Amino acid sequence: MQSFNHQADRPKVYPSKIDLWIATMLLTAPLSSLILGLYLLAEGNPQDAAILFGVALIVCLISAVFTLPCRYTIEAQTLHIRCGIIRSKVPLADIEQINKSSSWLSGPALSMKRVLVSANRKDYLISPNERDEFIAELENAVAQARQNHA
Numbered sequence: 001m002q003s004f005n006h007q008a009d010r011p012k013v014y015p016s017k018i019d020l021w022i023a024t025m026l027l028t029a030p031l032s033s034l035i036l037g038l039y040l041l042a043e044g045n046p047q048d049a050a051i052l053f054g055v056a057l058i059v060c061l062i063s064a065v066f067t068l069p070c071r072y073t074i075e076a077q078t079l080h081i082r083c084g085i086i087r088s089k090v091p092l093a094d095i096e097q098i099n100k101s102s103s104w105l106s107g108p109a110l111s112m113k114r115v116l117v118s119a120n121r122k123d124y125l126i127s128p129n130e131r132d133e134f135i136a137e138l139e140n141a142v143a144q145a146r147q148n149h150a
Contacts, residue, residue, distance in 0.1 A: 012137060014128035016070035016083070017111035026063050030056040070110050072128050074141050077148075079117065081126055083108030092145035094119040098138055101125060
């Protein structure tokens with residue numbers, strides 16, 4: 001029998017923290033294309049402007065597909081990691097270590113204030129907005145999962 005106690009057994013969802021510089025990097029290309037498209041439209045080049053508007057739209061869509069939503073959900077037996085279409089399910093009983101990190105390695109995270117979750121020889125770099133609260137809750141959930149698993 002599970003003993004998951006988060007507000008009537010509802011899992012807590014932690015959205016990713018978003019660093020301003022990462023958001024700026026994600027928005028620079030589409031905004032530049034949009035601004036240049038508006039300039040070309042004002043200069044009387046509607047075909048070139050349309051191409052740039054299309055580029056802006058495509059880049060926005062690709063960025064959104066791979067980044068939105070970016071969140072982490074702690075359930076009774078599983079940590080769910082989602083960053084756009086990238087999804088991972090990590091069994092809590094498999095988690096070996098949980099540490100603060102600021103690694104530059106790639107991960108489903110929109111901030112450099114990260115948490116390194118190590119499970120079964122695989123590492124997950126994530127960036128929950130409330131990092132300390134997330135770590136405490138995840139450590140508690142892992143302990144409960146191990147207790148229920150034993």
